[in-house]
Amino acid sequence: MRDPETIAPTRYGGTGTDSFSLFQPRDMPERFESGTHNYPGLAALAAGAEYIASIGVETIAEKAERQTAFIIGELKEEPNVTVYNESPSLPIVSFNIRGMENDDVGFILARAYGIVARTGLHCAPLAHRAIDGGRGSVRLSLSWFTTDEECRVAARAIREIAQHADPSVGSP
Numbered sequence: 001m002r003d004p005e006t007i008a009p010t011r012y013g014g015t016g017t018d019s020f021s022l023f024q025p026r027d028m029p030e031r032f033e034s035g036t037h038n039y040p041g042l043a044a045l046a047a048g049a050e051y052i053a054s055i056g057v058e059t060i061a062e063k064a065e066r067q068t069a070f071i072i073g074e075l076k077e078e079p080n081v082t083v084y085n086e087s088p089s090l091p092i093v094s095f096n097i098r099g100m101e102n103d104d105v106g107f108i109l110a111r112a113y114g115i116v117a118r119t120g121l122h123c124a125p126l127a128h129r130a131i132d133g134g135r136g137s138v139r140l141s142l143s144w145f146t147t148d149e150e151c152r153v154a155a156r157a158i159r160e161i162a163q164h165a166d167p168s169v170g171s172p
Helices: 039-055 057-076 102-113 125-132 148-164
Strands: 081-083 092-097 118-120 137-141
Touching (some): 057 081, 057 092, 081 148, 092 102, 102 118, 102 137
Antiparallel strands (some): 081 092, 092 137
16 A cells, blocks of 8 residues: 555454544554454354355355245245246246235244245335235245255145235225
8 A cells, every 4th residue: 555644444443453543544454454353253154154164165056946946846836936036047936826914924834834925025125016016925035954845844834834825805
């Protein structure tokens, strides 16, 4: 760096080298090393990376794709369910049940089946305007720790809820 004086530090405080000073050090590299580093966060990141490496990214991706494809396939068999993601490329299943609000579906999944799902616009109101008229959806998010049995239970629960829905009432 030719002229470190022209670049402002991103953090201030706790210099470690001159604790009595109210100003950042001018010397390099101390000028840019303020504050206490997030060592627990760094250790957790390292442990997480080691864990993923021990399993293998390909193995994790294959399981996620298989489980996502299973749930999508099961839900597409139910006429009252609209699945918005056709591809299992991400471990997410976004859907709605005709005749029911997504918040109600999420509530029933949680209370009656113990399944936690995210409902609403998922911080993407414009995407939802394009795919479902802006009403939002129910989203299941799978992880490495999601079991095949949990996928079967979730698909069965959603199909049961959909079979009791009245598509002529409420949301499309």
